Amino acid sequence: MNDVITLGQGSGGRLTHRLIEEVFSKRFGMSEPLTDSALVSARGEMLAFTTDSYVVDPLFFPGGNIGKLAVCGTINDLAVSGAVPGFLSTAFIIEEGLPVADLKIIVESMADEAEKAHVKIVTGDTKVVERGKCDKLFINTSGTGIIKPGYEHISTGKRIKPGDKLIVNGSLGNHALAVLGARNNLNFRIPVESDCAALNHLIASVLESGNEISFMRDLTRGGLATVLNELAVMINMGIFVNESSVPVDDPVRGLCEMLGFDPLYLANEGKVLFVAGSDDAQHIVEILRSDPLGRSAEVIGEILPEMRARVVLKTSIGGERILDMLSGTQIPRIC
Amino acid sequence: MKYIDEYRDGRLIGKLAEAIRREVCRNYVFMEVCGGHTNAIHRFGIPSLLPKEIKLISGPGCPVCVTGKDFIDKALDCAGQQDVIIASFGDLIRVPGSHSSLEGARREGADIRIVISASEALEIAALNPGKKVIFLGIGFETTAPGTAVTLVNSEKERITNFFVLNAHKTMPNAMDAILKDGSSIDGFICPGHVAAITGSEIFDFIPERYNLGCVVTGFEPADILHAVLLLVKQVNNAGQKVEIQYRRAVTKKGNTLAKKYMAQVFEPCDAWWRGFGIIPDSGLRLKEEFRIHDAERFVPQSESKSHTEDKYCLCGEILRGNKVPPDCSLFGRDCIPDHPVGACMVSMEGSCNTWFRYRLDE
Numbered sequence: 001m002n003d004v005i006t007l008g009q010g011s012g013g014r015l016t017h018r019l020i021e022e023v024f025s026k027r028f029g030m031s032e033p034l035t036d037s038a039l040v041s042a043r044g045e046m047l048a049f050t051t052d053s054y055v056v057d058p059l060f061f062p063g064g065n066i067g068k069l070a071v072c073g074t075i076n077d078l079a080v081s082g083a084v085p086g087f088l089s090t091a092f093i094i095e096e097g098l099p100v101a102d103l104k105i106i107v108e109s110m111a112d113e114a115e116k117a118h119v120k121i122v123t124g125d126t127k128v129v130e131r132g133k134c135d136k137l138f139i140n141t142s143g144t145g146i147i148k149p150g151y152e153h154i155s156t157g158k159r160i161k162p163g164d165k166l167i168v169n170g171s172l173g174n175h176a177l178a179v180l181g182a183r184n185n186l187n188f189r190i191p192v193e194s195d196c197a198a199l200n201h202l203i204a205s206v207l208e209s210g211n212e213i214s215f216m217r218d219l220t221r222g223g224l225a226t227v228l229n230e231l232a233v234m235i236n237m238g239i240f241v242n243e244s245s246v247p248v249d250d251p252v253r254g255l256c257e258m259l260g261f262d263p264l265y266l267a268n269e270g271k272v273l274f275v276a277g278s279d280d281a282q283h284i285v286e287i288l289r290s291d292p293l294g295r296s297a298e299v300i301g302e303i304l305p306e307m308r309a310r311v312v313l314k315t316s317i318g319g320e321r322i323l324d325m326l327s328g329t330q331i332p333r334i335c
Numbered sequence: 336m337k338y339i340d341e342y343r344d345g346r347l348i349g350k351l352a353e354a355i356r357r358e359v360c361r362n363y364v365f366m367e368v369c370g371g372h373t374n375a376i377h378r379f380g381i382p383s384l385l386p387k388e389i390k391l392i393s394g395p396g397c398p399v400c401v402t403g404k405d406f407i408d409k410a411l412d413c414a415g416q417q418d419v420i421i422a423s424f425g426d427l428i429r430v431p432g433s434h435s436s437l438e439g440a441r442r443e444g445a446d447i448r449i450v451i452s453a454s455e456a457l458e459i460a461a462l463n464p465g466k467k468v469i470f471l472g473i474g475f476e477t478t479a480p481g482t483a484v485t486l487v488n489s490e491k492e493r494i495t496n497f498f499v500l501n502a503h504k505t506m507p508n509a510m511d512a513i514l515k516d517g518s519s520i521d522g523f524i525c526p527g528h529v530a531a532i533t534g535s536e537i538f539d540f541i542p543e544r545y546n547l548g549c550v551v552t553g554f555e556p557a558d559i560l561h562a563v564l565l566l567v568k569q570v571n572n573a574g575q576k577v578e579i580q581y582r583r584a585v586t587k588k589g590n591t592l593a594k595k596y597m598a599q600v601f602e603p604c605d606a607w608w609r610g611f612g613i614i615p616d617s618g619l620r621l622k623e624e625f626r627i628h629d630a631e632r633f634v635p636q637s638e639s640k641s642h643t644e645d646k647y648c649l650c651g652e653i654l655r656g657n658k659v660p661p662d663c664s665l666f667g668r669d670c671i672p673d674h675p676v677g678a679c680m681v682s683m684e685g686s687c688n689t690w691f692r693y694r695l696d697e
Contacts, residue, residue: 004442008673015673244345254336260683312695317348317556319380321693 012221012267013326017230033234035155036217037081039147046152048083050074051142057333059102059136061182063175063194066139067106069269069335071113071121072198073220074141079200080216080272082151082207083144085117091125091140098136106137117198119143151207157215157275160235162305164214165281167274169202169294170195171247172224173263175270177255179334191251195270202293203272211284212277219273221335222326223265227273228311229325238307241323243316247296264313265326267334275303342555343379351560352384358567364390364519365566366656368510369526370397370684371554377693379556389563392656393686395509396526398474399426400654400678400685401608404644406473406502407432409634413469413500414445416633420463421447422456423471424478430681433643453478453485453499460489460497469630472501476532479503479619480593483600486625498630501621504606507537508617512608513655514545520656522548522566524559527581532597534589535579542575553581600625609644609678610651650677653686660690667691 008015025034037048054070064072071088078085090110094103114121153159174195181190199218207213217227224246232239248256248263256263270293276284281299288294304312313323341347367373373393376382382391395401407430414421414437421437428437428449441447446466450456453470460468472482482499489497506529513520525538530551538549548569552562562580569575579585597619606618621629644650648670649663660666660679670676672688679687 006438006442250336253339257336257339313380315378315380316345317343317379317381318345318384319556320383320695321377321380322695324692 007332010332011326012226016222033156035081036077037083037155039081039152039155046147046149048078048081048145048147048155049142050077050081051140052077053138053140054335055135055138055333056179056335057135058179058182059106061179061194062192063178064196064269065106065109066137067110068113069196070139070141071110071117071119072196072269073335074143075113075117075119075198075200076218076272078143078145079203080155080218081145081147082154082216083147084204085119085143085145085200088114088119088121088141088143089123090121092127093134093138094126094128095134095136096128096131103137113198117200119200154213154216157231157235159214160237160275160303161214162237162303163278164275164303165278165299166239166241166301166303167276167281167284167288167297167299168219168224168247169199169272169288170270170296171249171252172219172268172271173248173252173256173261173266175268176261176266176331176334177252180331190255192249192255195268197270197293199270199272199293202288202291205291206274206284206287209283209287211280211287213274213284214277215273215275217273219268219271221267223263223267224273225262225264225311225323226326228323231275232311233309235303236308238304238309239301239311240304240314241301241311242314244314245298245300247298264323269335278302339555342553342557344557347557348384348560351557351564355389355560355564355567356386358564358571359386359388360571362388362390363521363567363570364392364656365522365524365563366392366394366513366520367524368394368396368506369529370400370682371528372396372524372526372552372559373686373689374684375554375556376559377689380693381556381559383695384560385563389567391524391563392520392659393653394513394656395608395610395654397679397682397684397686398478398504399430399682400650401504401509401610402430402473402502402678403607403609404432405607406500407436409631410437410469410471410500411435411440412635413630413633414440414447418466419446419633420459420466420468421445421471422450422459422468423447424451424473425449426682426684427471427473429675430678431675453482454488457485457489457494457497460494461492464496467496467498467633469498469500469633472499472503475504475506475526475529476597477528479505479601480532480590480596483596486600486621486628487596489628490625498628498633499621500630501619502606503601503619504608504617505603505619507540508614509608509611510538510541512611512614512617514541514547518656520547521570522550522575524562524566525549525551525577527551527553527558527585530579530581530589531584532590532593534587535577535585536587538577542577546575548575549577551577551579551581551585553584610654645676648677650679650687653679660687663687
């Protein structure tokens with residue numbers, strides 16, 4: 001590892017993993033596998049507990065702002081662990097000079113999102129630092145939720161078996177490109193909105209339908225490719241993805257061609273990967289498609305008995321190659 | 336998506352792959368000499384669609400890969416000076432020099448900006464008259480015209496704080512250098528965007544002198560498979576020549592305006608290529624009347640810059656097509672995209688980097 005921290009170590013890819021392993025998780029005594037939420041038991045109930053900090057630049061982007069992102073992101077981390085999100089805390093680090101009007105808009109959207117998701121923001125903290133010591137506003141949110149009996153396996157994927165299908169609830173890459181476009185340094189307008197949304201109701205409708213879900217994960221930093229690589233290592237099985245089935249909106253595809261990005265590595269803020277029994281997959285897709293947040297849901301691949309810990313992509317032209325974990329940085333500060 | 340989907344159509348790809356399989360009657364080695372081709376070949380999994388008799392190898396086609404460490408060292412020398420802004424293409428940022436990289440210098444406070452064209456660097460110069468803006472000019476005939484036009488414009492607009500640290504190179508003499516030493520190559524997948532500027536005629540010497548086929552090729556999967564088919568046919572029929580597969584962008588004569596600007600600003604010079612050493616007349620230096628914009632003057636002359644590479648690194652042999660990445664003892668262990676040792680691992684278009692990220696079989 002370098003002597004000083006590099007941007008690549010915040011990308012969510014291989015470098016982030018090494019940083020967490022070598023500096024944090026061992027010393028804190030955190031148990032493997034590290035998942036979106038920690039599961040802790042309290043008085044006979046299983047709780048999911050998670051935290052996340054938001055440093056998105058700029059604060060406002062098409063489809064959302066840092067506040068909406070901070071609430072939805074933490075709700076989603078709880079929901080994909082199989083929990084019903086209940087309570088959030090929030091902490092603000094504010095740079096001297098931030099317009100109060102901006103702060104009010106941000107707080108307003110946090111309250112709106114929490115209400116829609118039936119989650120309560122119950123405690124918080126505020127710090128103000130001198131001009132130039134942070135970039136306008138950073139927000140941290142933490143949250144807890146109760147995991148119903150029978151869903152404890154979801155975050156670790158220990159019931160995944162070969163033949164299980166991979167499902168996503170819609171098109172990939174919109175959030176990262178919407179934020180990139182809002183930075184205004186591309187000299188053209190990007191017709192893409194962030195997919196930022198709380199997914200707890202959508203996820204609940206799938207779980208309550210009684211279909212067999214063996215794993216869920218939101219596809220944030222590092223994108224689908226990073227999540228699949230983490231999963232392949234975690235369960236020590238192979239994963240097959242059919243690129244042609246992965247939903248990507250045309251403007252996102254076009255921009256990726258131009259800018260040299262791969263949508264499979266781009267961050268999303270309203271997308272979740274489900275791993276489900278093959279008999280239930282089509283039924284789950286139908287449930288997802290009946291919700292506006294899952295309108296373009298698709299089955300995109302499956303778990304393989306061979307190719308342990310590797311992700312194989314059938315490319316759009318029918319070739320096959322490895323889909324590796326992201327190396328280095330793709331776009332910093334998108335969440 | 337227009338101009339993309341028709342070249343990625345599964346049925347067309349299937350037909351081309353089938354036509355190649357029918358045509359194959361021996362072993363073939365074809366070399367691509369453009370990083371864009373290397374990336375497309377692996378990104379689309381093209382090797383998995385080809386019969387095992389066909390081997391595609393990557394030549395010196397990634398400008399980042401063939402640029403010496405000494406260039407990064409010079410850029411770092413400039414970056415460390417007062418009132419300097421370095422403007423660079425993004426893919427140079429992580430390339431290791433002898434002691435650090437531009438990314439490292441940026442962490443330590445140097446003003447290093449990523450641009451997507453030389454003209455963007457000129458805009459930065461216009462906005463920062465108190466600073467010296469140094470554009471890192473690398474690349475082949477594809478990027479050199481952009482640098483040339485920008486230098487002409489900087490004169491026209493009297494922007495005197497715009498400079499170029501120049502390592503532009505030209506392709507034909509490097510291909511000649513590979514062939515001169517003897518090689519196992521049966522034909523070239525020629526760089527489509529270089530040829531869009533130069534015209535396909537710059538490759539005419541290859542069939543004439545070495546009796547090898549050349550197909551100037553586009554960057555979509557159907558283009559590349561079509562080029563492989565044309566090359567296989569050339570070999571089978573002993574009809575080696577320069578063919579243009581990429582007709583939607585390339586002509587025999589190329590882009591005359593771009594060539595005019597290049598001739599106005601640059602003249603040929605010997606150049607150092609990573610993996611090859613000096614190749615005569617394969618570089619472009621600024622002509623006398625533009626040397627006022629040459630950033631070399633800011634590089635301290637006392638220290639001689641070193642070309643030394645890691646002694647186990649096989650980038651040189653890989654760039655010549657004599658070895659493939661897994662032959663290297665550093666590959667995938669000490670040398671990976673997150674901490675590259677050799678040049679071919681640094682750039683997304685380098686052969687080691689693409690091999691590491693995409694290949695199934697090793």
